[in-house]
Amino acid sequence: MSPVPSGRVHNLINIAAYSVLAAGALYAARQELLIITPAQALNFTLAYAAGTFLLSPDLDLAEGRVDSKRHWGVLGALWVPYGMLFSHRGWSHSWLIGPLTRLLYVALIVALVAGLIRFVAPDAPLPSVPQPVAWKLVAPLLLGYYLSQWLHLIADGVRPDHGLRKGYRKVRGR
Template identity: 80%
Template sequence: MPSGRVHNLINIAAYSVLAAGALVAVRQQWLVVTPVQALNFSLAYAAGTFLLSPDLDLAEGKVDSKRHWGILGVLWVPYGMLFSHRGWSHSWVIGPLTRLAYVALIGLLLVGILKFVAPGVSLPQMPQPLSLKVTVPLVLGYYLSQWLHLMADGVRPDHGLRKGYRRVRGR
């Protein structure tokens, strides 16, 4: 199975090809992409590749993504304990959502703790509901980065849905 570094290289290579293709398509006016959409797609893709890799399900493992979180990487240990390696965390639809939900949960916990410890501190406002124009590139970028990882792992799209589903063996 590919290591974290190989996964990163695959994703970077795929991004380069995609960006070149998109550039040509925009030049030829086959496609309309605003700079904000391109930026959102790229940011979500980078976050999915470097910060929210499916391999965060390795609680004790030295995961590339965990290293990118720096000292906060330790916050991913419970996630790794919650999800078996290459189980639900490596499913195509639910897997990426589990990591987003986990980040949201940790964020809420931290806000809760901060409010308890320092009640006077003013916190940034919750983000307003985003328009489709903003959301679609975010979702596409994030999911594409995740699916490339799963394809490189040899995980099929129906992983986790098949009857008699078992964890894929190995890493």
């Protein structure tokens, strides 16, 4: 197995890919081949940045020194349990479930904090998600986040069927 890139190299790969993608999207929009609203562009960019710098697949190594954990500052300690739950390059490095585990982990932390705030200060106003949630705004969030994750996995040499092959072999009795 070839060596995997460092966190810094992963970040540089994602920044370079974003630059090319943004230039291509801008060109396509100017040629009227693609319609991108400012809100969609912002959602994609924020999710891509969060996936690159805050929610890297390498958070499964959160007991150690991981760039993504350091980017959280003192809150990086919140990722230590995640690192204990997932073995490095296991499910957390799968193409669909891995990124989803990190989103669910963040949702759990937010829910716990909101619950604590409600317990301590029941009348404190908390932000809410506007209803209904528009798919045209959620899709760029998911696309930006998942694309940043997939670029990391590609750089690590992780195939899209990672984790599935092992399960398939178990089912077939190999």
